[in-house]
Structures are given as structure tokens and as C-alpha cells.
Amino acid sequence: MSILNSVIKLFVGDKQQKDLKGLQPVIEDVKKFELTFSKLSHDELREKTIAFKNKLKSATKEVDDQINILEEEALSAEIDRQEDIYTEIDALKDEAYAISEEILMQIMPEAFAVVKETAKRFVENEKIKVTATPYDRELSAERENITLEDDFAFWSNSWDAAGKPITWDMIHYDVQLIGGAVLHQGKAAEMMTGEGKTLVSTLPVYLNALTGNGVHLVTVNDYLAKRDKAWMAPIFEFHGFTTDCIDYHQPNSDARRKAYNADITYGTNNEFGFDYLRDNMANSKDDLVQRAPNYAIIDEVDSVLIDDARTPLIISGAVPQGDQHEFNELKPLVSDLVTLQKQHLVGVLAEAKKLIADGNDKDGGFLLLRVYRGLPKNKALIKFLSQEGIKQILQKTENVYMQDNNKLMPEVDEDLWFVVEEKNNQIDLTDKGIADLSQKTANENFFILPDIGVKIGEIDTSEMTSEEKASQKEELYKDFNIKSERIHTMNQLLKAYTVFEKDVEYVVMDNKVMIVDEQTGRIMDGRRYSDGLHQAIEAKENVKIEDATQTFATVTLQNYFRMYRKLSGMTGTAITEAGELWEIYKLDVVEIPTNKPIQRNDEEDLIYKTAREKYHAVIEDIVKLVAQKRPVLVGTTSVEISELLGRMLKMRKIPHNILNAKLHKREADVVAEAGKPGIVTIATNMAGRGTDIKLSDEVKSAGGLAIIGTERHDSRRVDRQLRGRAGRQGDVGSSQFYVALDDNLMRLFGSDRIAKMMDRMGLKEGEVIQHSMITKSIERAQKKVEENNFGIRKRLLEYDDIMNSQREFVYKRRRHALDGKRLQVDIANMIYDTCESIVNSNKIAKDFQNFEFELIRFSSMTSPFSEEEFETLTEKEITNRLYNFVTEHYKNKIERNAVLAYPVIKDVFENEGDRYERIVVPFTDGIKSLQVVTNLKEAYESDGKTLITDFEKNITLAIIDEKWKDHLRKMDDLKQSVQNASYEQKDPLLIYKFEAFELFKITVDQINREVLSFLFKGELPAKNKNQISEARQQKRTRLNTSKAAVQNTTEQAIQNSKQQEPVETVVREQPKIGRNERVTIKNVMSGEEKVVKFKQAIPLLEKGTWVLIQK
Helix, strand or coil, X not given: CXXXXXXXXXXXXXXXXXXXXXHHHHHHHHHHHHHHHCCCCHHHHXXXXXXXXXXXXXXXXXXXXXXXXXXXXXXXXXXXXXXXXXXXXXXXXXXXXXXXXXXXHHHHHHHHHHHHHHHHHHHHCCXXXXXXCHHHHHHHCCCCXXXXXXXXXXXXXXXXXXXXXXXXXXXXXXXXXXXXXXXXXXXXXXXXXXXXXXXXXXXXXXXXXXXXXXXXXXXXCHHHHHHHHXXXXXXXXXXXXXXXXXXXXXXXXXXXXXXXXXXXXXXXXHHHHHHHHHHCCCCCHHHCCCCCCCEEEEECHHHHHHHCCCCEEEEEEECCCCCCCCHHHHHHHHHHHHHHHHHHHHHHHHHHHHHHHCCCHHHHHHHHHHHHXXXXXXXXXXXXXXXXXXXXXXXXXXXXXXXXXXXXXXXXXXXXXXXXXXXXXXXXXXXXXXXXXXXXXXXXXXXXXXXXXXXXXXXXXXXXXXXXXXXXXXXXXXXXXXXXXXXXXXXXXXHHHHCCCECCCEEEECCEEEEECCCCCCECCCCCCCXXXXXXXXXXXXXXXXXXXXXXXXXXXXXXXXXXXXXXXXXXXXXXXXXXXXXXXXXXXXXXCCCCCCEEEXXXXXXXXXXXXXXXXXXXXXXXXXXXXXXEEEECCCHHHHHHHHHHHHHCCCCCEEECHHHHHHHHHXXXXXXXXXXXXXXXXXXXCCXXXXXXXXHHHHXXXXXXXXXXXXXXXXXXXHHCCCCHHHCEEEEEEEEECCCHHHHHHCCHHXXXXXXXXXXXXXXXXXXXXXXXXXXXXXXXHHHHHHXXXXXXXXXXXXXXHHHHHHHHHHHHHHHCCCHHHHHHHHHHHHHHHHHHHHHHHCCHHHHHHHHHHHHCCCCCCXXXXXXXXXXXXXHHHHHHHHHHHHHHHHXXXXXXXHHHHHHHHHHHCCCCXXXXXXXXXXXXXXXXXXXXXXXXXXXXXXXXHHHHHHHHHHHHHHHHHHHHHHHHHHHHHHHHHHHHCCCHXXXXXXXXXXXXXXXXXXXXXXXXHHHHHXXXXXXXXXHCEECCCCCCCXXXXXXCXXXXXXXXXXXXXXXXXCCCCECCCCCCCCCCCEEEEEECCCCCEEEEEHHHHHHHHHHCCEEEECC
């Protein structure tokens, strides 16, 4: 592949060199302005910002004036003209944005020079004296680093950054100017660790804040958001920009709205997304906090847009009967099944070992493959496969049985209860497993879904009465729903038992299942796996199973961030995901060179046959490094491994710190110690993003920080993050990865050639190989995993894009109702769509009576034309004429309501206007009632018209919200039920697209009809002032905000695999065995049995040579 890349570069050129060549003039242009600006006074430097803003305003003035004229015209225009006006306004806003972007590109070098000169002056001056502006005076009341004296303000170069006193000491390097240009262009800047990404962001943030449309700087946690805001704010505030951080303030508060209205807003990715959802649940314009998304810079862009992107942010509330489920009832069945298979395969493995030892590779390989497909993670199997030549026997056998699309594989699987296809991340229940479950439940149809189409046909053709047919169909649907839910519950339990490991994917703390982030190793507090999976794990771990909730609003970060007009990001590890960032977000990744050459020594990987040999070698290496007085950072992939290494170091009496999900509260203390001489820090992937390990001169002279990776991660980015902890800004350091053939990555995707080579070389236990070819082979294995993950994410994106297009339609209509400006256009469209719907459905059936009935139901008016006209006119003609009649009828109805309501409003205002500002007016359509809140004074001054406008807003919002919640529930059910289409050899995604479209069409039609029905029929129940009361502040209903945590790679693949079958799993948990109790154990090779105390059996069981037998 490297030869191919070299050939491509020869003809096409190197992308990085091309990118840098195009950006080099930026440095030269900035340097031209630097000399000029260095001669300016402090006040003159600040005036440059005002000049930039004026230039932008004058460039867009003509377009802005046109927009203002059109908005004025829209207030009194006819409905059809209003629609055209708003289309023109949207086009003009796009034009204004394009003009401002063009101006920003022109002034970019000059603006960057202003920021650099400002940074330079803060470095060179302890205090900067400027003429005080009103904004300086306002800030001086809040900031200790700004003082006033007569007409002058003094800006100190020292301030508090989130509790840490800092003195500004940074000036932008040339490579940071390149990074700033890349970010302004809406690209992802790949910058190595320690290259000052936070400082780089100040350049495009300043430049884009000049437009006044808002700049969002997005971080992965609230600590970084608050720190970066406090650290960088004075640079921006010196030039008159307002800055804030949303994480300082409560949701839906005035303070948070003010934060969004600031020129520059810092915050976490989750909070930006949740605020978007909260805004789209607001019932008043005053509750909105966000403005239109303009420009965002995402720190650690790969973490947010790749790792977290497919994760839905969910606002949910209690669901009726949410505590009803079958997890506890089905758990023993699953548990028994897995234990049954485990016990059976112990004997199969022993038989396979005997056959292979006797030279019968064919039959031995067959049984070995059976064990591999039944329990691929079995420790005894993994150890046996590490022996010379055994893995080759398994691979040869597997190749034979995989021929012709797995034609012969059922022969291998027939003796199993379930099959775990580890490479495809798929688990299937076999016929034997289904039979076993049916026998235990004494119901052969316990898991078999009825064929709805066939059964309905049989009922329809039977000679039963209509009532009996209806009853039979109801029973059929009920049976189908129960079994679908049961299969889903079993599926989730099976995943919980076979795929999810405690202390790897999750930990149990305070009697709760807490998810561990696979990328950072941190506990994701408050997050739950979605779709019942979390409840399944809770059942497995015997902790309280939380009630199910209903989704009220949801969006993925992927779709939230695609709403920004311009998006950019920065990280040290995006290049490996460049293809995905481009394909989904159109973000081009540009590699920025380092300011100083990297001096870190990255060694080739060390390959061992078994994990035991590998960990012993790691410990030996640590002992040597500690003796050299070098700090050591040991990276692990799970809590379990970090604790194992901790025990091994304790035995060698090596002092060390452990940092993992269980001990995350000690993170700050551990990181502070990590750079000191001879200190050993064992960390899961928590030692990646945001961890800054500072080194003393003593450490640097000893060789710098030593990084030891105990396993290659599925993703190259995580390995690069770990390596990046050493070698910051030209520091010395080293990195070394240790790999074993039985590591997860190597077992699944490692090159077969490595195993063959080690066998041919006759390597003995403890011996190691190290070569660049081996390292490249491992990286190819990582690429396979990355490609697989990308495929999964793309498929999830296709599902989510359907939901997103529906969400955008509903939220857009909701915003129009809240704002009120475009509501009349929406109501006109509702009338036309509803007219078209009832005409089309009844014209085809030639049912004039039903047409008139539906017309009366939604508009309270009879047909404006006769039955004869209905039959002779075309659908288009009928629809257009009907629309005109209904619209005229609606206008008269609204005007009449205003006239009828006005005397009551007048009476209240004249007698009690000094007591009330906002009032509640009840409206009813004869069935439902609605409390409409309106401003009393405005309603009085407009002769009741604003009351009617508020009535239109309130009913539109209420019905949209009610129907949207129902639709979300139906979409959740649909997403779950379409997976059963795979049984019929159909693509679930295609079924989902078709059914989702039909569901949404029905939902929109219901919204239109119910809104119009209430608008036409709604009126004041009685014309007296006693029914009107003061509008009190309503308490917010407390809702849950959660991030339905991303399931790990394996789980995601299973959930989205083509064959989503019922479940299988393990026997109920065994009773606890006392250390002195006698137990029976069996040797897997010889079959010998013996009775010993349990404490004596433990070391034999851990080796995998003996197994526990239940007597």
C-alpha cells in the first residue's frame, strides 16, 4: 500500500504540501501588517476592530435595507404575497452571508495581525493604558484585571482563569497563523499535542465575531469550556467583544440567553444540543435562548463528530406503565442457555485437543471451529490458539466451511444453542436453542412471530361474523406485539450477557450500572444505553431496573452541528478519520506542521504470543525506566487490565498511581504527579484528551516521559492520543506498544502471516519479535476496524436522516408559530393541504357525502358546490375553489371572534388594567378547552386582534407538541419492529424509509386537521369578564436530559446487523462459593476429576486447564 501511495503522490502530489503551499501567503500577509501595527498606539489598535465592523456593515447595507423593506411589506401583504416575500428574505440573508464571508477573507491577514499584536502587547506590558469606553467601565465592575482612573482604563496582563491565576505569555507562531486560516475556511486543523490549539482558535474567533452573528467554541467537557473562556476572554474583550460560557448558567434562564447573544460563546457539545431541543419545546418566545447557528469551532473535533456524533441527545419524561417489562422473567432462560453451552463446549474443546494431538487435524479442526463459534472469548480456547500451528488449523477449517456463502456452516453449528460470529459482530440463536427455550417455557410458539399477512387473510376469508373477525384480528395483533417485545427483550439480554463485560464497557457503582466511555475511559454519569439495553444489563447485574421513559425531543450531535452555516474543528488525531469527516460534514482535514521538530522516539511494536508474556515484559520495562528516573505513563484499554498491572507492580514494590473509571475523582491529583521523576501512572484511555503532563528539566535530561501502550486500540486515533502525551513542543520522550496475538484486535483482524511467521521462527514462550512490517500489519488491522465502524455509522446516519428531515419540518413550523410572523402563511398552507387531502380521498371514491362530512368536521361549513359539480370538476379545480371559500370563511370567523372578545377585554382593562399585565382567556371548541395567555394592554389597543393571534399560536403549538410526541413513540416502535424484516430477507432500512414516510404523512395531516378544527370552532365559552384571570408564572415540568450513550463497536454492529434474531444466553447466576467449600474440578485435557477446596481450585481454574463441575 505504501508503494501505491508513493506512486499516487508522484503523479498527483502530496496533499499536505499542496495545502500548506496555498496557506503560506497568509503568514507573509500577516507579517506585512505586523510592522505597521507595532507603531500604533493602544487606542489606535482597538479602533481597527471598529473599522472592520464598519466595513462589514457597509458591504451588506444594501441587502439589509432590502430585507427591512420586505419585512415591513409582509406585515400588511396578502397571504400569497407573504409567502413570496419570506422566500425572498431567506435568499437575501444567504446573499448577505456570502458578502460578509468575502469581506472576512479580504481582511483576514489584517485581523490576524491585530490579534497577534494584542497578544504581544499583553506579553510585553504588565498594564495596558487605553481611553475608557462604556464597555471598559462595565467590565471593570466584574473583572479584577481592569481598573479605571479618570478617563482611562488599565488592562492587566494577569487574571484568574477558572480558579488558576495566569499571566499572559503567549504570542502566535507562524504555524498557528496557518491553523487559524484553516479554521476560518471551515476545515479541520490537525495539530499535534502541545501546539497551542486554544491560542490558534483566537484568530478565527476574533475574525468571525466581527459580523455580530455569533461564534460558538465547542468543547468536550464543561471544565475546558469554562477554562478556555476565562483564559482567552480578555483578548477579545479588549477589542469590545462580549464573551460568555453557557455552562455557567441554568438552562432556559435569562443568563443563558444572554450568553448566546454574546459575540463569542463557549460551551460543551451536549449543552448546545440540549438547548436546541429545549428551544423547540418552548411555549413562549421569551423562553427561547439560542439564535440561528452561524459559525462553530469544535475542539477535539474527532471526539465530537466521530465518537459522539451518532449518539442521540434525548429529553424524555415518564411513560405510562414504564415499569412493566419481562427482563427479570426472561433472564433465567438466557442465563441457563449460556451456561449450558459453556459446559458443553468444555468437553468439545478437550476432545478437539486430543484429536489434534493425535494428528487428526480434520476432525480436531472441526470441533475447534465449533468451540470458536460458540465461545470465541473463552480463555482456555484463546490460550490453546496461541500454541504453534493451532491457529492455522482453525483458519483452514473455517475457510472450508465458509465456502459457497457458508453453505456447510450449519454442520458446525448444529450442536450449538447459539452462535457468536465475532468477526461479523453477530449472535444467532440456533434451532437447538429455540427448541430448548420452547421446552423450558412449555410453549413451542413462545418466540415464533405469527405471519400477520397470512393470518389476516385466513380471518377475512372465514365465515365468522364481522364482530368475531374484529376480535380475532385484535387478538392476533396483541399476540404479535407481545412476542415482538419478548424477542427484543431476549435480544437485549443476550447482548448484555455475551457482549458486554463488567469493568470494561461499564462498572457497577452505588448499585447502578455506569457506562464507561470507550474512547476516554471516563464514567459517563447520567447516560444510559438506549432501546432497553441498559435495563438488560441492570437485570444481569441484579441492580434496580429503572423505569422506561418516553422521548419528547431528540437530535444527534451529527445533525445538530450540520445546521451551522460554517463548521470547523481542531484536534491532534483527525487525519485517520479524514474520509468520514469529509463525507458526512464536508470538513477537509489539513495537517499543520509542528512549531518545533518532534523528538519523541516511537519504537516499533513488540509482539508476544500470549498476554501473560506481554504483561511480564511491560513490568520489566517499567522497572528499567523507573531506575532511569523517567516518569512512565502506562496506557490500558480497560479497568480490569489497569488493576492487573497495579497488582503486578505492587508485587515488585514499585510505587504507582492508577487512573481509571472507578478512580476518576483522583484524576487531577494523579495527572499533577505524572510528570515527576520515576513516577508510574497506569491509566485507561483517560490519559488522552485534555491531559497536559508537564516535565521538569531533570526529567527531560533523563529522556523525558516514557509512554507504554499495553494493547493496540481498535482506533489508531486513540493510540496517537496516548503517544501525543510525550514529545510536546520538541520535548524528548519515547513510546512503545506491546501486543499479544490473543489481544482482541489481533484475534479478530490481525494478519494471519504474523502467527505463521512466529511459528516458522520457532519462537519459545517469552520470546518477542519486532519489525516495521509487523507494526504496519497491525495498523492495517486497525484500518479494517475503522472501516467497519464507518460503515455502521453511515447506516445509522441513514436512519437518523429520515428522522432529521421530519424534525426540521415540525420544528420549523413550531418556530413560525412561536414567532408569529409566518404563522398566517402556515395556516393558509394547512388549509390548502387539508382541502387537497379530503378532495383527493373522496373524489377517487366518488363519495360526495363523506367529502361534505369531512369538510364540516374541520371547517364547520357545508360544501360550496353541488354533488354534480363535485363529480364533473377536476381535483385541482375543486381544491382551488374550496381553498378560496374556506380561507374567506376563516377570515370572517377570526374577525368575528375578535369583535366578540373585545367587549370583555375592554371591561377587564378599564376596570382592572392596573392589576393585570398578562391574562388567561379560555377558548373551547365544545370538546376541548385551551387557556390562551395574552398581553391585556396590547389586546385592548388592537381591538382584540392580538388575543386572536395568540389563540392561533397557542393551539398550533399545543397540537404540534401532542402529535409530535405520539409520532416519536411510533417511530421508536417502527425502528424496533422493522428489524424483523430481515427474517423475510428484506432490508430493514428500506422498510423503515417507506413506513416512516407514511407515518409522517398521517401525522402532518392530523396536525393540520386538528389545528384547523379548533381554529374554526374555538370561541369564548361565555361573554363575561369573570372567566378571565391573571396569567401566573407556570412551573416547568422537570424532564430528563440524557445522552443515549453510544454502544460500543461490537454492540452497534450487532444491533445493525442484517440478521437480528431472537436471543440466547446464560444460566442463572451460581450461588457464591466459600473459599473453604469443597468443589469438583475436571481437567480439560485428560478428563480427570478431583475434589478440592475452592481456594486451592482458584489458580487451576484461572489457568484454564481445569473447569468447575456442578454436581
